Amino acid sequence: MWASINELKEKIHAGSSEEVVAEYLERIGRSKLNAFISTSGESAISRAKEIDANDIEGPLAGIPVAIKDNISTRCIQTTCASNILKGYVPPYDAHVIERLKKAGAVIIGKTNMDEFAMGTSTETSFYGATKNPWDMERVPGGSSGGSAAAVAGGEAPIALGSDTGGSVRCPASFCGVVGLKPTYGVISRYGLIAYANSLEQIGPFATSVRDVTTLFDVVAGYDPRDSTSVDKEVNYSSSLENNVKGLRIGVPEEYFGEGTDEKVEKAVRDSINTLEELGAKTTTVKMPHTKYALAAYYIIAMSEASSNLARFDGMRYGLRTEDSDWHTTFSQVRASGFGDEVKRRILLGTYALSAGYHDKYYLKALKVRTLIKQDFERAFKDVDVLITPTMPYPAFKLGEKIDDPISLYLADVDTVPINLAGVPSISVPCGFSGGLPIGLQIIGKHFDEATILRAAYTFEENTDFHTKRPEGM
Amino acid sequence: MYDNPDGVMIGLEVHVQLNKLKTKVFCGCVTDYHNDPPNSHVCPVCLGLPGSMPVINKKAVEAAIKIGLALNCKVEEHTQFYRKNYYYPDLPKGFQITQYDFPISSGGYVMIEGEDGELRVGITRAHMEEDPGRLVHEGTIDKSKYTLIDYNRSGMALIEIVSDPDMRSPKEARRYLDKLRNIVGYLDVFDGNLEGAMRVDANISIMGGQRAEIKNISSFKGAERALLFEIVRQKNVLRRGGVVVQETRHFDEAREITLSMRTKEEAHDYRYFPEPDLVPLKISGWAPAIKETLPELPDARRMRFVEQYGIKDDHAKALTSELKLAIFYEDVAKKADPKTAAVWVCDVLKGELNYRDLTVEAFKKEHMLSVLELLAGRKITEDGAVDIIRTLLDKGGSPEEIIKEKGLVIVAGDIVETAALEAIVENPQAAADYQAGKVKALNSLVGVVMKKTKGGADARKVREVLIAILSDGFYPPIEREKIEKTIIKIGDVMVEVSKPIANLLKKMGYV
Numbered sequence: 001m002w003a004s005i006n007e008l009k010e011k012i013h014a015g016s017s018e019e020v021v022a023e024y025l026e027r028i029g030r031s032k033l034n035a036f037i038s039t040s041g042e043s044a045i046s047r048a049k050e051i052d053a054n055d056i057e058g059p060l061a062g063i064p065v066a067i068k069d070n071i072s073t074r075c076i077q078t079t080c081a082s083n084i085l086k087g088y089v090p091p092y093d094a095h096v097i098e099r100l101k102k103a104g105a106v107i108i109g110k111t112n113m114d115e116f117a118m119g120t121s122t123e124t125s126f127y128g129a130t131k132n133p134w135d136m137e138r139v140p141g142g143s144s145g146g147s148a149a150a151v152a153g154g155e156a157p158i159a160l161g162s163d164t165g166g167s168v169r170c171p172a173s174f175c176g177v178v179g180l181k182p183t184y185g186v187i188s189r190y191g192l193i194a195y196a197n198s199l200e201q202i203g204p205f206a207t208s209v210r211d212v213t214t215l216f217d218v219v220a221g222y223d224p225r226d227s228t229s230v231d232k233e234v235n236y237s238s239s240l241e242n243n244v245k246g247l248r249i250g251v252p253e254e255y256f257g258e259g260t261d262e263k264v265e266k267a268v269r270d271s272i273n274t275l276e277e278l279g280a281k282t283t284t285v286k287m288p289h290t291k292y293a294l295a296a297y298y299i300i301a302m303s304e305a306s307s308n309l310a311r312f313d314g315m316r317y318g319l320r321t322e323d324s325d326w327h328t329t330f331s332q333v334r335a336s337g338f339g340d341e342v343k344r345r346i347l348l349g350t351y352a353l354s355a356g357y358h359d360k361y362y363l364k365a366l367k368v369r370t371l372i373k374q375d376f377e378r379a380f381k382d383v384d385v386l387i388t389p390t391m392p393y394p395a396f397k398l399g400e401k402i403d404d405p406i407s408l409y410l411a412d413v414d415t416v417p418i419n420l421a422g423v424p425s426i427s428v429p430c431g432f433s434g435g436l437p438i439g440l441q442i443i444g445k446h447f448d449e450a451t452i453l454r455a456a457y458t459f460e461e462n463t464d465f466h467t468k469r470p471e472g473m
Numbered sequence: 474m475y476d477n478p479d480g481v482m483i484g485l486e487v488h489v490q491l492n493k494l495k496t497k498v499f500c501g502c503v504t505d506y507h508n509d510p511p512n513s514h515v516c517p518v519c520l521g522l523p524g525s526m527p528v529i530n531k532k533a534v535e536a537a538i539k540i541g542l543a544l545n546c547k548v549e550e551h552t553q554f555y556r557k558n559y560y561y562p563d564l565p566k567g568f569q570i571t572q573y574d575f576p577i578s579s580g581g582y583v584m585i586e587g588e589d590g591e592l593r594v595g596i597t598r599a600h601m602e603e604d605p606g607r608l609v610h611e612g613t614i615d616k617s618k619y620t621l622i623d624y625n626r627s628g629m630a631l632i633e634i635v636s637d638p639d640m641r642s643p644k645e646a647r648r649y650l651d652k653l654r655n656i657v658g659y660l661d662v663f664d665g666n667l668e669g670a671m672r673v674d675a676n677i678s679i680m681g682g683q684r685a686e687i688k689n690i691s692s693f694k695g696a697e698r699a700l701l702f703e704i705v706r707q708k709n710v711l712r713r714g715g716v717v718v719q720e721t722r723h724f725d726e727a728r729e730i731t732l733s734m735r736t737k738e739e740a741h742d743y744r745y746f747p748e749p750d751l752v753p754l755k756i757s758g759w760a761p762a763i764k765e766t767l768p769e770l771p772d773a774r775r776m777r778f779v780e781q782y783g784i785k786d787d788h789a790k791a792l793t794s795e796l797k798l799a800i801f802y803e804d805v806a807k808k809a810d811p812k813t814a815a816v817w818v819c820d821v822l823k824g825e826l827n828y829r830d831l832t833v834e835a836f837k838k839e840h841m842l843s844v845l846e847l848l849a850g851r852k853i854t855e856d857g858a859v860d861i862i863r864t865l866l867d868k869g870g871s872p873e874e875i876i877k878e879k880g881l882v883i884v885a886g887d888i889v890e891t892a893a894l895e896a897i898v899e900n901p902q903a904a905a906d907y908q909a910g911k912v913k914a915l916n917s918l919v920g921v922v923m924k925k926t927k928g929g930a931d932a933r934k935v936r937e938v939l940i941a942i943l944s945d946g947f948y949p950p951i952e953r954e955k956i957e958k959t960i961i962k963i964g965d966v967m968v969e970v971s972k973p974i975a976n977l978l979k980k981m982g983y984v
């Protein structure tokens with residue numbers, strides 16, 4: 001039931017895309033993971049038929065793909081896992097969706113997530129939590145938990161998520177799949193419903209580095225509708241190589257700090273040894289401002305979010321309460337439409353930007369952001385990649401942290417600095433702790449996805465963690 | 474020297490809509506929505522749909538730089554967009570993309586005619602922002618059961634021009650506004666005649682007190698009225714021993730008063746921060762090339778008109794108050810006498826246009842030229858010329874047609890003369906009465922001649938001719954003593970005329 005893109009292509013060649021798509025839809029239909037908010041059954045089948053009938057070609061011809069529910073899809077409901085966008089059907093496709101359609105991919109559904117991507121566990125979804133395929137009592141990570149769980153649970157071969165502070169890498173780590181957060185600007189954000197514009201990127205999920213790379217190649221590339229998009233076409237699939245000879249690895253000790261699970265630390269250090277044995281060289285690097293990253297990240301993200309989410313007033317789309325005057329309707333829609341975590345972040349962000357606090361919080365956070373960028377620039381003078389744990393611990397239990405926002409925020413300690421710096425980073429499976437997957441984070445220089453993909457691919461080719469599958473799916 | 478007795482300080486914030494750009498400021502929607510149904514010029518970006526992103530319209534930035542340069546501002550090295558966060562139903566994103574730190578341009582000035590000669594009004598800054606949508610009420614605001622929103626206007630490029638508080642009277646404020654419209658109009662970036670093309674907020678304080686901000690001013694006249702009211706109001710507050718508080722006031726156009734807006738609505742904290750979806754723009758390199766394209770601005774053109782065409786400064790000022798009028802005049806002045814052209818374009822045509830609320834585009838240059846030509850050739854009278862201009866504006870046609878139809882052509886001198894003689898012959902008593910000293914008797918003769926020439930003769934000239942015939946005996950008037958006079962009998966009346974006239978009358982068979 002888990003299949004690579006190439007295996008599926010053979011299957012489509014021998015049979016049809018329709019069969020493949022139907023099989024996935026059927027599996028989603030009887031799933032207990034709650035990985036999807038909505039499925040696009042009929043339109044997916046008819047698209048598959050169309051591809052079969054017309055022999056449509058493309059790197060993803062006939063391949064099913066799952067899309068995080070904060071990426072706009074024309075004619076398919078897009079909710080951001082929020083009540084406030086219930087019933088909102090975008091009239092346009094995000095840039096990545098246009099590219100996927102052009103590549104022949106078949107969108108099978110929209111995946112669950114933390115409401116407006118605000119969370120680390122996919123528990124803040126209005127549509128219920130997603131479960132971790134490795135342990136149904138545990139969280140899949142977040143915020144792209146639905147996409148990661150779908151891929152890990154065999155409900156989609158590939159999926160797109162978005163990563164604002166770790167939202168692709170965290171669930172990839174917790175669910176034992178591969179997830180990439182590309183360099184800021186490599187994938188157009190046009191159509192991605194913004195949580196924190198200056199930090200986030202759309203990122204691919206798959207069960208292997210090769211498939212992540214294939215999906216990345218399809219969705220990345222210049223888009224004039226996103227002013228932060230970089231004019232750079234991407235083709236990494238053809239240059240994936242099982243070779244890390246001479247690769248200079250930096251290990252920032254700040255990422256193995258207090259709160260890091262022993263087994264996680266051991267798995268990551270073992271992995272670094274594996275790469276050394278394959279010819280890489282390791283040095284310790286210092287990233288002194290890492291400890292300020294979480295605070296800076298949350299202030300910037302919440303500030304931007306408080307403004308981004310101002311547009312949801314029930315006037316033009318989404319949730320609408322009984323008509324009253326504008327102020328009343330507006331207040332009612334937002335009171336009943338947003339969940340607690342979203343409200344918390346809007347309030348905190350509004351506070352951080354308000355007169356009298358703006359300099360103390362928002363401006364200071366921007367200064368820290370600059371210092372963190374400089375940490376990375378300095379480190380990358382001497383090394384090609386940085387390796388750290390993706391998450392300090394494996395998946396926790398559903399409900400375990402949901403009432404303790406601070407401890408949830410702390411879980412992002414190893415992923416947020418990467419978004420502040422805008423550099424690329426990939427999480428690959430590198431071990432298990434109590435039967436739960438552990439993620440290895442490989443961080444690269446700006447626009448040097450090639451090197452981290454090569455390191456991750458080499459690691460994968462020489463280990464078998466990524467071939468392990470959860471039981472009972 | 475104007476001593477500004479009330480210590481009035483006025484600063485204005487003027488929003489100019491760049492309605493001549495083809496597309497909106499952050500999306501590709503076309504801007505000529507004025508005749509189209511509501512919400513027909515919209516897209517995910519200007520509707521603020523989730524996931525949409527703004528992309529800066531380079532042409533809008535160029536226009537903004539142009540305006541900055543025309544207002545003598547310094548164009549910044551780089552410019553950045555900010556979000557101004559506030560909730561209002563016409564604002565689809567819950568924030569407005571505008572500028573805060575790093576505006577496009579700042580530190581300029583405009584020269585106006587002040588209370589006591591030329592006044593320099595400082596320009597604090599000129600920056601870009603997006604226009605919100607438009608609220609439409611069924612009937613009046615207070616009676617409407619619901620509000621409709623038209624997003625056609627949403628995302629139109631605006632330039633906000635903020636002045637220093639340099640104006641000392643409502644009149645100066647009005648002149649500043651006229652001057653601003655004049656300058657910006659020259660840049661071909663906006664059409665001042667379209668609805669909402671220019672909007673004004675005014676700040677005013679007196680006697681060094683706190684300032685009131687007046688919003689909702691929809692016309693220049695309104696601005697003047699609002700400021701006049703506000704001075705009286707603030708003076709009354711001070712006279713009663715009160716203190717003028719800093720507040721936002723709403724101008725009630727119908728009642729011509731300003732009203733305090735509730736402080737609750739006013740207590741805005743806009744939480745400005747840089748728009749993360751728009752990268753900072755480096756514009757320092759743009760300015761020199763744009764400067765090259767700047768047209769000759771009103772003040773320069775006014776001076777040149779006086780110098781080049783020898784016309785009065787008043788005329789030059791009026792003619793340059795609007796780019797189209799200036800171009801119209803100059804085209805005419807090149808082919809006709811510039812001074813006469815100035816009089817006819819400025820004093821006559823402009824007045825007739827204003828009266829009809831028309832722009833100079835409603836009148837053809839060729840028509841102005843033929844009117845001037847006809848006048849110069851004494852083919853029509855001045856009254857006839859005015860009649861032609863009015864008829865052209867009201868009914869159209871061509872000057873030639875109108876002349877023919879109305880018989881406006883000046884009846885040539887000899888025809889007037891013949892008519893005058895006929896009039897004398899037919900009314901010998903009136904002629905004799907005039908010669909006997911009854912000056913009023915001439916009027917009836919003038920009336921007869923006018924009737925005979927169907928009004929085509931110039932009444933003054935008819936008078937001249939009649940007087941000449943009756944007193945000097947001939948036309949044109951010549952020295953009396955050189956003429957041999959004779960008395961002829963017309964009917965029963967004896968009339969003294971010169972011999973040539975007598976001969977002429979005999980030839981005509983009257984005597």
Ligand SMILES: [Zn+2]
Nearest residue numbers: 500502516519
């Ligand atoms: Zn638009």
